[in-house]
Amino acid sequence: MKNLKILFVLIVFTGITLISCNKKEQLKDYPIKPVELKSVKMTDKFWYPKIKTNHDVTIKTCINKLYSDGRIKNFKIAGGLERGHYQTNQPFNGPTYKVLEGVAYSIQTFPEDTLVEWMDTIIYYLSKAQEDDGYLYPARTIMGDSVFPHCGKKRWERLEEGSHELFNHGHMMEAAVAHYQATGKDNFLKIAKKAANMIYNTFGYGKLEKYPGHQEIELALVRMFRETNDQRYLDLAKFFLDVRGPDGAKNIQAHKKVVDQRRAVGHAVRAVYMYSAMTDVAALTNDISYIEAIKKIWEDIITGKFYITGGIGSSSRNEGFEEPYILPNMHSYCETCASIGNVYWNHRMFLYEGNAKYYDILERTLYNALLSGVSLRGNKFFYSNMLESHGQYERSPWFNVACCPTSMCRFIPSFPRYIYAQSKDRLFVNIYAASEATLTMDGQLIKIIQDSNYPWDGNIMITLEPEESRKFSLSMRIPNWARGKVVPSDLYTFKNESYPEISASVNGKSVSVDIEEGYLTITRTWEKGDQINLDIPMPIQIIQANENIVFDRNKVAIQKGPIVYCAEWPDNPGGKVLNLILDYKKKMTTEFREDLLGGVNVIHAKGYSTSRTLEGDTTISDIHNITLIPYYVWANRGPGEMRVWLATDKKGTIPAPAPTIAARSKVTASVESPTLFALNDQVYPENSILREIPGLYFSSNQKKTAWIQYNFDKTEKVKKIKTYWLNKNNFTIPESWDIQYINGTTWSSVDQKDTIHNQEDTYLEIDFTPIETNTLRFNFDMNDSDRMGILEWIVE
Numbered sequence: 052m053k054n055l056k057i058l059f060v061l062i063v064f065t066g067i068t069l070i071s072c073n074k075k076e077q078l079k080d081y082p083i084k085p086v087e088l089k090s091v092k093m094t095d096k097f098w099y100p101k102i103k104t105n106h107d108v109t110i111k112t113c114i115n116k117l118y119s120d121g122r123i124k125n126f127k128i129a130g131g132l133e134r135g136h137y138q139t140n141q142p143f144n145g146p147t148y149k150v151l152e153g154v155a156y157s158i159q160t161f162p163e164d165t166l167v168e169w170m171d172t173i174i175y176y177l178s179k180a181q182e183d184d185g186y187l188y189p190a191r192t193i194m195g196d197s198v199f200p201h202c203g204k205k206r207w208e209r210l211e212e213g214s215h216e217l218f219n220h221g222h223m224m225e226a227a228v229a230h231y232q233a234t235g236k237d238n239f240l241k242i243a244k245k246a247a248n249m250i251y252n253t254f255g256y257g258k259l260e261k262y263p264g265h266q267e268i269e270l271a272l273v274r275m276f277r278e279t280n281d282q283r284y285l286d287l288a289k290f291f292l293d294v295r296g297p298d299g300a301k302n303i304q305a306h307k308k309v310v311d312q313r314r315a316v317g318h319a320v321r322a323v324y325m326y327s328a329m330t331d332v333a334a335l336t337n338d339i340s341y342i343e344a345i346k347k348i349w350e351d352i353i354t355g356k357f358y359i360t361g362g363i364g365s366s367s368r369n370e371g372f373e374e375p376y377i378l379p380n381m382h383s384y385c386e387t388c389a390s391i392g393n394v395y396w397n398h399r400m401f402l403y404e405g406n407a408k409y410y411d412i413l414e415r416t417l418y419n420a421l422l423s424g425v426s427l428r429g430n431k432f433f434y435s436n437m438l439e440s441h442g443q444y445e446r447s448p449w450f451n452v453a454c455c456p457t458s459m460c461r462f463i464p465s466f467p468r469y470i471y472a473q474s475k476d477r478l479f480v481n482i483y484a485a486s487e488a489t490l491t492m493d494g495q496l497i498k499i500i501q502d503s504n505y506p507w508d509g510n511i512m513i514t515l516e517p518e519e520s521r522k523f524s525l526s527m528r529i530p531n532w533a534r535g536k537v538v539p540s541d542l543y544t545f546k547n548e549s550y551p552e553i554s555a556s557v558n559g560k561s562v563s564v565d566i567e568e569g570y571l572t573i574t575r576t577w578e579k580g581d582q583i584n585l586d587i588p589m590p591i592q593i594i595q596a597n598e599n600i601v602f603d604r605n606k607v608a609i610q611k612g613p614i615v616y617c618a619e620w621p622d623n624p625g626g627k628v629l630n631l632i633l634d635y636k637k638k639m640t641t642e643f644r645e646d647l648l649g650g651v652n653v654i655h656a657k658g659y660s661t662s663r664t665l666e667g668d669t670t671i672s673d674i675h676n677i678t679l680i681p682y683y684v685w686a687n688r689g690p691g692e693m694r695v696w697l698a699t700d701k702k703g704t705i706p707a708p709a710p711t712i713a714a715r716s717k718v719t720a721s722v723e724s725p726t727l728f729a730l731n732d733q734v735y736p737e738n739s740i741l742r743e744i745p746g747l748y749f750s751s752n753q754k755k756t757a758w759i760q761y762n763f764d765k766t767e768k769v770k771k772i773k774t775y776w777l778n779k780n781n782f783t784i785p786e787s788w789d790i791q792y793i794n795g796t797t798w799s800s801v802d803q804k805d806t807i808h809n810q811e812d813t814y815l816e817i818d819f820t821p822i823e824t825n826t827l828r829f830n831f832d833m834n835d836s837d838r839m840g841i842l843e844w845i846v847e
């Protein structure tokens with residue numbers, strides 16, 4: 052018995068030794084691994100210039116803003132290197148960390164000593180700002196008890212509500228790992244470990260059992276675990292997932308235990324960060340209960356909560372998911388960070404399962420909703436990516452909450468790692484882009500060289516150069532659009548009836564194109580110089596939305612290859628596109644325009660335009676040309692109309708306004724706003740649900756009295772005005788007002804007669820004794836309400 056015990060101890064001991072010797076090899080993890088950034092060199096004309104612009108412009112724009120916002124100064128003050136007050140009005144440090152992470156990726160493509168030195172300077176500030184036990188949160192270090200109320204008086208007190216303490220620490224850790232991998236220097240990683248250890252000592256079962264309001268720490272701890280092999284970090288990542296819910300807020304995905312969730316709800320960025328972390332932890336722990344949950348959530352998204360552009364999260368109220376099919380176009384939200392998070396998550400799902408369907412979603416998001424987040428010059432950004440504009444949307448140089456620009460700054464330079472992946476004896480080509488990559492299989496070097504002009508055409512040439520001849524499988528993704536499927540659900544369908552055939556050859560000898568799990572896989576003994584030609588035809592495709600999406604009824608969208616197209620004002624008659632009817636049955640053609648928007652394919656089509664008449668009818672023009680451009684390049688030529696879902700009959704259009712007095716007027720108001728046009732656009736509301744009707748908004752922190760004004764193009768005789776007010780969700784109709792006009796050279800008030808306003812969702816109509824004037828102003832009281840909004844102002 053005694054001997055048996057000794058033997059048992061010996062076995063266990065030997066086992067432990069073996070495990071610790073080979074820990075890195077023996078880790079459970081994704082069966083498929085990406086070919087990492089450092090092993091991929093871009094040679095293409097699409098992504099390489101974008102990574103270069105990101106390096107030269109976006110990163111530098113972001114760095115300048117970090118200084119001018121006072122974000123860097125906050126670290127210096129917290130570290131005692133400078134004196135002063137906390138500089139910003141929020142506790143977020145994510146922007147600084149995301150820029151550091153972006154720089155760490157970018158210098159792998161464009162080495163630059165000054166950026167390495169810049170990182171070292173910031174890392175020094177961080178080391179000073181970090182408190183002795185590892186806590187790094189300048190807002191509290193500087194302000195102490197008088198920190199912003201939503202941060203809580205004590206550490207972690209308001210973690211679930213909005214302190215973003217773990218969120219900040221998480222982004223710091225991700226940046227530290229990226230910095231270590233890029234430079235081999237551990238100065239940043241040491242700070243990250245100190246923080247991670249402090250968090251491990253603070254949180255856990257039997258310790259502080261809380262979860263963060265904004266997920267991110269989970270992803271970061273997994274990355275820390277992968278880099279350091281410190282099991283505590285993985286355990287802690289799993290803890291933060293498992294401790295979440297079931298009685299918390301739906302908006303932060305804490306309404307149920309994460310493994311019991313089956314629907315995509317709440318804030319979209321938080322959601323996809325959490326789903327990404329669940330995929331990571333599932334891969335590392337073999338806990339398939341996470342996978343069961345997120346696969347259902349994935350289906351929930353692609354069957355009802357996914358835009359044709361790949362954007363997610365259509366509600367501006369909470370930057371989050373709506374009920375299925377609530378996918379408005381003019382108020383589509385689709386935060387840039389949510390698109391980036393959706394790419395992170397689908398990439399992980401692919402690594403877990405090896406099915407190309409995740410890459411089909413990733414690709415749609417990547418080339419459309421995600422890329423639209425940054426201007427072609429790299430210095431302006433969309434926070435929300437709308438699918439329709441009357442001219443009210445433009446990219447901004449920056450935002451007070453600076454997540455989106457800095458997310459872009461870190462995503463773009465990491466792009467090369469999404470092209471290739473490998474498992475034991477299989478090499479995946481997931482994105483087509485001219486590039487060279489080097490990987491190893493069983494220690495043997497294999498070089499893959501890809502030549503293509505994707506996303507503009509689908510001719511792809513791949514050359515393999517294994518060190519020695521070697522048998523393995525080459526799996527090339529055949530995108531679902533090339534196989535007649537928009538998404539793996541009935542949310543969107545192509546109207547095209549037939550498709551050109553996909554063909555492939557190896558060294559000039561054609562091979563049959565059998566597709567399995569979205570891949571054409573060729574298994575053989577590959578020799579140095581073997582050449583594969585793949586031809587994925589890119590017809591112009593016409594997309595129809597599920598009938599349940601009311602916003603897309605009587606409309607189609609156009610796609611060619613992975614790119615979704617839109618009509619924008621500069622390319623179309625009279626600078627208008629909302630009134631276009633696309634005759635999609637007429638032949639459309641493609642032209643590559645080197646000179647336009649950085650070099651893009653445009654689509655030439657035929658169609659008609661609608662206009663209103665003074666009698667209230669809608670007329671349709673003669674047939675004319677319509678030009679479409681890739682959606683991601685819109686809003687690079689000034690504000691104006693844009694539309695992704697194009698009308699197929701007059702019901703789907705917003706006709707050009709009739710030349711009424713209002714339509715011929717110049718609009719001004721007591722607020723500065725890009726939506727002044729809403730008053731006289733003749734987009735007549737049917738109800739006051741705030742979705743697709745543009746409105747002009749007033750908030751109570753402006754003035755107690757507000758006004759709107761028309762300057763007519765000539766003197767007119769008027770006797771009545773009709774205004775349509777939002778009257779739901781805290782919006783109210785004014786209780787008192789005064790209508791003034793310019794009488795000669797002075798303002799006079801009109802002599803009001805009748806007022807009609809009986810019920811919700813109708814016009815407020817005011818009759819007065821007729822006057823002659825060229826300037827009319829409507830002054831109204833703000834009612835002590837938070838917000839007021841006018842959708843239309845008619846003058847008779």
Ligand SMILES: [Zn+2]
Nearest residue numbers: 386388454455
């Ligand atoms: Zn964002």
